[in-house]
Amino acid sequence: MQKKSFFQRNWYYFTPAVIVAIPLLMGAFSMANWGYSFKESMSALLHFGSTDTRYAFHFTEEKFRNIRPGMDGRTVGERLKNPMEGQLGLVWKYSLPNEGAPYYHERTIVFEKDAQNTPRVKEVIRRFHTPEMK
Numbered sequence: 001m002q003k004k005s006f007f008q009r010n011w012y013y014f015t016p017a018v019i020v021a022i023p024l025l026m027g028a029f030s031m032a033n034w035g036y037s038f039k040e041s042m043s044a045l046l047h048f049g050s051t052d053t054r055y056a057f058h059f060t061e062e063k064f065r066n067i068r069p070g071m072d073g074r075t076v077g078e079r080l081k082n083p084m085e086g087q088l089g090l091v092w093k094y095s096l097p098n099e100g101a102p103y104y105h106e107r108t109i110v111f112e113k114d115a116q117n118t119p120r121v122k123e124v125i126r127r128f129h130t131p132e133m134k
Helices: 011-034 038-046 061-065 073-080
Strands: 053-055 091-093 095-097 104-113 119-129
Touching: 011 038, 038 119, 053 104, 061 073, 073 119
Parallel strands: none
Antiparallel strands: 053 095, 091 104, 095 104, 104 119
């Protein structure tokens, strides 16, 4: 008879570690990929099945991540192309929830006009949107 390895003899000790490690790895992924805080990452994981987001054509997280406050609207438009909502306004939405989805990954850019009337990025919103948020 072949001698069993340590893991074969004590597999039940590792089961709780695996049960804890999987959600932690998923949370670390959402923090790295989407730029969420720990709290937002956990919220995204808790609502995993009810999250449904649609993004603007040509949108990528990498391009969105490179948008910084102070950039002008033309540069943003060249990098991200057309938003889903607000193309001529001061709030450009690059993601929206699919119909009936209570949770989604919000990607919005808020502009304000400078002294020369040029729209400049005031705020980049990147968060896990819940029904309680406005």
